[in-house]
């Protein structure tokens with residue numbers, strides 16, 4: 001993990017393995033970064049002052065560079081580094097061979113398809129970006145063409161503290177969102193999100209306070225934003241019984257209830273009497289989960305995420321499966337930056353039936369980005385699909401270097417919402433379900 005990994009790709013030749021000269025992969029540069037994150041609360045604890053991501057630069061023999069972005073953390077970073085060795089010499093247009101080479105190198109130590117999916121997906125996006133740059137076409141064209149010119153996103157509301165408290169000699173760190181710890185605070189945050197970005201639907205991250213308090217927050221949002229779609233996601237903080245109670249109380253107020261409880265059978269139990277559809281990005285995260293979930297009618301909405309479903313093309317295939325089995329489609333997000341937002345926007349533009357606006361954490365993290373600003377902007381809650389070649393965004397090398405340096409200096413190597421909460425509130429225990 002040397003700082004020069006964040007720099008400009010080198011131009012040395014590598015032996016070819018297949019494909020057309022020029023379109024073969026010469027090098028995959030994998031750069032871990034850290035960026036600022038506010039104190040957002042969830043069922044696991046609270047976000048740390050920094051979040052981690054990994055940035056990919058896929059360099060072809062002709063010097064073309066494709067960009068990718070994936071989740072952070074040492075474990076998945078190591079897998080990306082193994083993948084980087086496996087793809088050298090392959091043709092960037094042969095994404096089947098690229099995925100197979102990565103699968104082969106990871107299979108002995110990473111048996112789960114979901115876990116391998118994190119790696120293959122990140123590299124696929126970088127391949128598609130490079131392909132688009134070579135062809136002078138946007139990634140949406142490589143996915144079959146866009147069916148919408150802009151993609152709607154939802155405001156992602158979080159209970160939050162006003163600041164990261166002073167800790168271990170570090171001063172307190174505030175932000176311009178303020179505190180949100182009750183219904184009035186949540187409504188105020190939603191108003192700010194709407195003012196700043198124009199969002200027209202809202203998702204509240206729950207599982208933080210006792211269910212009646214979160215029911216009250218949703219009721220307050222419904223009153224403040226009549227007719228605008230609302231969702232609640234407690235990340236499995238509730239038992240089946242509590243989930244059924246909350247679903248009953250929120251009848252008529254939610255477009256869907258996301259992951260109220262754990263496991264496919266648990267969700268199926270809740271779904272039997274739920275007045276609103278149930279959604280997941282937790283119990284259906286790999287292809288082998290689809291069959292039992294559909295057979296048990298455990299979910300009615302799937303939140304897809306190209307970061308682990310195998311990439312952008314696989315996401316389109318997943319959308320077709322959902323359509324065939326009558327599942328509605330929405331999109332999951334985790335803390336992310338602009339390369340991911342561009343990829344999410346391209347794939348969402350190319351999915352014929354997108355039933356709900358997509359999730360995005362971007363407003364919480366966009367102050368630190370690795371792309372040159374100006375392409376991705378929210379207008380009326382939507383992001384216009386970039387029309388430039390590839391993903392349509394350019395890497396800001398200085399920003400990448402700065403955030404890579406922050407990663408190195410921070411010493412942070414994995415996300416630990418629970419551990420951070422415990423340092424602030426000793427005695428805090430992770431309990432799922434909690435209620």
Ligand SMILES: O=C([O-])[C@@H](O)[C@@H](O)[C@H](O)[C@@H](O)C(=O)[O-]
Nearest residue numbers: 042233235281332333334335
């Ligand atoms: O950022 C968070 O705290 C979220 O809870 C995130 O980790 C989840 O993956 C996600 O947003 C979700 O919809 O479950």
Ligand SMILES: [Mg+2]
Nearest residue numbers: 233258259281
């Ligand atoms: Mg969720």
